[in-house]
Amino acid sequence: MKKQFPLNHVVGFILSVVLTIFAVFIALETDFTTTIKLWIIGAFAIFQAFVQLIMFMHMTEGKAKVANIINISYSIFLAVVIVAGSIWILTTGHAAH
Amino acid sequence: MKLDEFFVTGDPLILGSQIAIGLTMVGLVVLITYLKKWKWLWNEWFTTVDHKKIGIMYIIAGVLMFFRGGVDGLMMKAQTSRPNMEFLDAQHYDEVFTTHGVVMILFMAMPMLIGIINVVMPLQIGARDVAFPKLNALSFWTFFVGAMLFNISFVIGGSPDAGWTSYFPLAGKEFSPDVGNNYYAIALQIAGIGTLASGINFIVTILKMRAPGMKLLKMPMFTWTTLVTSVLIVAAFPILTVALALMTLDRIFGAHFFTVAAGGDPMLWLNLFWLWGHPEVYIVVLPAFGMFSEVIATFSRKNLFGYVTMVVSIVAIAFLSMLVWVHHFYTMGNSAAVNSVFSITTMMIAIPTGVKIFNWLFTMRKGRIQFSNAMLWALAFIPCFTIGGVTGVMLAMAAADYQYHNTMFLVAHFHYVLIPGVVFAVFAGLYYWWPKMFGFKLNEKIGKWHFWLFVIGFNLTFMPMFFVGLDGMSRRMYTYSESTGWGAWLGVSAVGGLILAAGFAALVYNIYWSFRYASRDIGGDPWDARTLEWATASPVQEYNFAVIPEVTDHDEFWKMKKEGRNTLKKEDVKDIHMPSNSGIPIIFSVAIGIVGFFLVFEWNTLAAIFSVGIIAGLIANSFDYDDGYHIPAKKVWETERKWRGDL
Missing domain, CATH: 1.10.287 (Helix Hairpins)
Structure with a gap:
């Protein structure tokens, strides 16, 4: 190589x-x-x-299409949970008032 | 900074420790030099890339840290054993519960589990090592350097004292100006690098290096839990990395991510901490579940009940574990919607966990159970862990949690989860896999002492905490008055702590006794076990398998024995390619440790100068073209003949 x-x-x-x-x-x-x-x-x-x-x-x-799809969807899931979740938690409730 | 500020002074307990540490260090150096073992240590251990030796080093470090964290625990028990005790002052008590928590989770539970994974997992999948052996050594040494950096804090500079959760604003510069919390930020960061690298290493190993025929659903359960735990590590540890980096910026470089006055938000720290912290709980408990699965199957003489549901439930637990972190701070004043959603996700975790408990029970049903030491730990785990789990569901309900939050009830709950879930598992795993690591069994009779003292001590120590917690005692209280009526409960709890310590002493004595007197003639498969690691010698040959096995079943070794396939033919043995030892990981990690130490004391110029060492290490590693070496087939054949005998 x-x-x-x-x-x-x-x-x-x-x-x-x-x-x-x-x-x-x-x-x-x-x-x-x-x-x-x-x-x-x-x-x-x-x-x-x-x-x-x-x-x-x-x-x-790379040829591993399925692995790529799993990886990307998992990453999107994590990103949504961490980012959207944090914003939701920190901007509603007492913090909003 | 003056020298008298550099060393912690003024407390006889700490002075004693300083002297003891100094004497131990000098003693070790003198002993090793006298025995002329430096070269042996360097060649066989410090530079090794062998997954089994790295695993053993992890376990030794874990046992040492267990002792350290245990002494912290005993000191707390002594302080609260009677009302108005004056054994520790408030500051010292704060430091002790902080280091107890950090040491037990990050420097005891993690290395014990990663150590056992390191030894066992490559053997279970029929591999000769992990995918990246040198990275594995780096993982260990960064962990070890991080752990040591954290441990010297109590004699040099002062320990962190804001709890293992280090909540802002208390952990910020304004309220904790000492170096203690810098130790927390830097040492955990360094150890975290190693853990993240381990996670990646294990994922690649399991996905790419399984023996031919081992489909994912034919992997042993411990390997499955390792895979899922590793995925969780890769998902969760970067969050800790970011949180600690922000903490470091806040504390050392004057940023304000977590201080309200400058537009920051202390709740952001809690949020990030538990986004990592909750998955972390499952990172330590899932491999433990895997160990119980192996032990219960082996000593019930049956294959694991409900293999597929086991796999589904560990994946479900891992998935849900990313979605529950708010249950650690329901009381921050979230909206009703937030608390309700996280209540529900938290309670849902009980479902897959319940599935696993019943699977273990059904595995034992109608089995021929052998009450070996490993099995005893698995048997004690089920009721004790269930108490922890059920009280967890109580805590999961947000409305009720306003009563339980930060009380001793919570402390009792998580000790009932983590001690049966992790410590019992590690003991089961050690008794079970000890022969694979060292070539002899631990003594069963001394082991019974260890078992009974530890289990009774554990229940006596932590059961009373449920009651004082419900009676209003909050966690981290260093003293209380007689009128509270907690004296009797906490007195019992302190006695329990002593029995627990006696149990640990029995384990240490067992290791010593067995090392000196136990029989070395035990063969490769002393338990009549089921999975591939038992197809090797005890202790395992450096190349693991003379010939990589073909796998047809998840209890492959059991099947091999039934079908008589576990023999070796001379013509199948080929030269074996092995990775070379390397000094880079340890040198590189020590360089990181030195930079970390300077950063702790905020000697930033020195830190910048010494970071050159880290960069030099990275560059040196890029030019390392060592391709390993080969063990000739003849030598492999001789080694195999020696332990198999009948060839």
């Missing part, structure tokens, strides 16, 4: 770093309202998730 330069990984790494720094910059150094900041940061986060999935997790490669 030939050893290739891991271009995908390097590009993915640089993209992740840049996107993160950009998010910090938007949050700390700009004058947008909080809502707009959240939308921009959120968009970066989702974009970065795809970068990770494709560049590092090799989502598009």
